[in-house]
Amino acid sequence: xxxxxxxxxxxxxxxxLIVLPMRTRNRQLQATRQLQARLTTGTEVMTTSGLYxxxxxxxxxxxxxxxxxxxxVRWARAAIAEVRQSSPAAEAPAADADADPAPKSNGEPGxx
Numbered sequence: 001x002x003x004x005x006x007x008x009x010x011x012x013x014x015x016x017l018i019v020l021p022m023r024t025r026n027r028q029l030q031a032t033r034q035l036q037a038r039l040t041t042g043t044e045v046m047t048t049s050g051l052y053x054x055x056x057x058x059x060x061x062x063x064x065x066x067x068x069x070x071x072x073v074r075w076a077r078a079a080i081a082e083v084r085q086s087s088p089a090a091e092a093p094a095a096d097a098d099a100d101p102a103p104k105s106n107g108e109p110g111x112x
Contacts, residue, residue: 035083036080040055045084046082053073054066060077062074062077
């Protein structure tokens with residue numbers, strides 16, 4: 001029985017260090033492929049190199065991204081890393097410029 005212990009430890013180490021990370025990576029790759037397959041025109045995306053843009057054209061292996069008004073670049077579909085949600089801060093209306101700023105707390109009473 002003692003002679004099998006090193007073999008069992010080696011097998012356990014193989015599973016923990018090789019098999020489990022490989023399964024996790026395969027799941028991530030499959031999720032990324034599904035994301036790339038579901039792209040539609042108008043979707044905000046980020047590429048693997050960090051470029052943000054909006055999908056304006058789709059082909060089998062490529063995606064046309066508008067990165068600035070009137071600037072369209074072609075990328076490999078595999079370069080799309082994630083779909084971005086538009087920022088709530090970007091959609092929020094700007095603060096009213098005519099509103100009085102909050103009084104500063106310096107010990108003096110504010111305007112009444």
